[in-house]
Amino acid sequence: MPLKTDQETAATITAVRPYGYEAETNGTPAFIDQAKHPSWWSPDVAAPQVGDRLHTVVLDGSRTPPRLSALR
Numbered sequence: 860m861p862l863k864t865d866q867e868t869a870a871t872i873t874a875v876r877p878y879g880y881e882a883e884t885n886g887t888p889a890f891i892d893q894a895k896h897p898s899w900w901s902p903d904v905a906a907p908q909v910g911d912r913l914h915t916v917v918l919d920g921s922r923t924p925p926r927l928s929a930l931r
Contacts, residue, residue: 895928
């Protein structure tokens with residue numbers, strides 16, 4: 860099922876990159892830019908690691924892969 864912009868979903872981190880995080884949600888590969896995770900702006904929040912499950916919102920479901928933002 861395609862991801863829709865503004866849809867909230869759970870995502871699992873599958874890879875950590877210097878510029879963000881590859882993730883999977885509902886069987887769909889997705890991407891979270893590092894600036895879209897709370898660890899980028901808060902030193903009290905740890906950066907996600909492979910296997911972490913995050914609550915996210917779809918910023919742009921039309922891109923390949925869809926772009927997500929992690930919610931607090």
